[in-house]
Amino acid sequence: MEWSDEIKGKVEKLEKKYAASGQDLGSYLDGLLYTNPLHYWDYTCIDTLLSLQHPKTDFPDEEIFIIYHQITELYFKLALNEIEQIAHNGKNISNEGQDLGWKNRLEVEFFIARVKRINNYFEALSKSFGIMVHGMEKEQFLKFRMSLLPASGFQSAQYRMIEICTTDINNLTQKDIRDSLKGKPISEQAQHFYWMEGSIEVETGKKTQMLENFVKKYMDKFIQTAEAYKGKNLLAKYQSLTVEEQQNEVLITELRQLDLNINVNWPLVHYKSAVRYLSQDKNDVRATGGTNWQKYLPPRFQKRIFFPGLWSEEEQENWGRQWVLNALKGV
Ligand code: HEM
Incomplete structure (x- = not known):
């Protein structure tokens, strides 16, 4: 059989590729000969994915609760993938699809494109949250939630990772002592993450069990990540751009x-979902994680801002208020 020039060219490239790392193309061609065709169900691990729901009760709506949490975690993973690429300036990929390592410099266009993606993920999540707010029967929710104590979405490590990899740790500390913590070691500031303050038992004022478990499992990892991302979190990457680049309006x-x-x-x-399920006329229902959620969850109380330099003092002062005003006006 006569080979076309195109095929010959490809074989030559393959030979070069494997020779570069001292390997033999012939063995890889044997592998191709024996490999089975790829199937959708294997590639997406669909059977494994669909076997990862383990409700604690027989209430059918509990499955919605589990699956929507899992969907959210997958979106968080997508966001972290984008953040990692920005942190390392994007991948260098050769025409043959080879990974040539991270680039030396972050290009503004790449930065914008990846931040846009993260925005898309979070907008998809915010739009779909109605699945939680209206998509479950309140009666079922209030019963099956009792089997989930003391677990809470509060314990989502990826949610905290997104924060840690996006901004300076100081912006994630309790707002009243934020200024006094500036410049202190990361391990010290980490003891004052805003969520450490938020997770205090309503009645006793003690740390919740949910918080203790979370800190025990993940705090070391959070500190390590904050150290690793000190110079390459999204805020640091923005600050490392030239003055002109920093003024890019789209960015x-x-x-x-x-x-x-x-x-x-x-x-x-x-927060709307907590209000829908946990608010009652007289006494609000206690959250599974045990926090004083009415005081903890609204953004205007926590005032977390990743890029404070991009907001005026007035905007920072009114953080989270405009949304409530718009909601009241029906915007
Ligand atoms: C009916 C639906 C939901 C309700 C009623 C609810 C309620 C709550 C409450 C009361 C808290 C405060 C901590 C506590 O005391 O437990 C909390 C925290 C949290 N939940 Fe949910 N949640 C719901 C769905 C979700 C979903 C789908 C996710 C997705 C992963 C999630 C992620 C989180 C996170 C990340 C926090 C911490 C927020 C922060 O620190 O500001 N929740 N949730």
């Missing part, structure tokens, strides 16, 4: 939108 708009999406819009649709 500024996307970073501000990211701040709003992660620190206002998602927290508020999430």
Whole structure:
């Protein structure tokens, strides 16, 4: 059989590729000969994925609760993938698809494109949160939730990772002592993450069991990640751009939108679900994690802002309020 020039060219490239690492093309061609065709169900591990729901009760709506949490975690993973690429300036991929390592410099266009993606993920999450707010029967929810104590979405490590990899740790500390913690070692500031303060038992004022378990499992990892991302979190990457690049209006708009999406819009649709299920005329229902959620969850109390330099003092002062005003006006 006569080979076309195109095929010959490809074989030559393959030979070069394997020779470069001292390997033999012939053995790889044998592998190709024996490999089975790929199937959708194997590639997506669909059987495994669909076997990962383990409700604790027989209430059918508990499955919605589990699956929607899992969907959210997958979106968080997508967001972290984008953040990692920005942190390392993006991958260098050869025409043959080879990974040539991270690039030396972050290009503004790449930065914008990846932040846009993260915004898309969080906008999809905020839009779909109705699945939680209206998509389960309150009666079922109030019963099956009792089997989930003391677990809470509060214990989502990826949610905290997104924060840690996006901004300076100081912006994630309790707002009243934030200024006094500036410049202190990361391990010290980590003891004052805003969520450490938020997770205090309503009655006793003690740390909740849910918080203790979470800290025990993940705090070391959070500190290590904050150290590793000190010079390459999204805020640091923005600050490392030239003065001219930092003034790029599209980049500024996307970073501000990211701040709003992660620190206002998602927290508020999430808060709506707590109000829908846990608010009652007389005494509010206790959250599974045990926090004083009415005081903890609203963004205007926590005032988490990833890129404070991109907001005016007035905007920072009114953080999270505009949304409530718009909601009241029906915007
Ligand atoms: C009916 C639905 C939901 C309700 C009623 C609810 C309720 C709550 C409450 C009361 C808290 C405060 C901590 C506590 O005391 O437990 C909390 C925290 C949290 N939940 Fe949910 N949640 C719901 C759905 C979700 C979903 C689908 C996710 C997705 C992963 C999630 C992620 C989180 C996160 C990340 C926090 C911490 C927020 C922060 O630190 O500001 N929640 N949730």
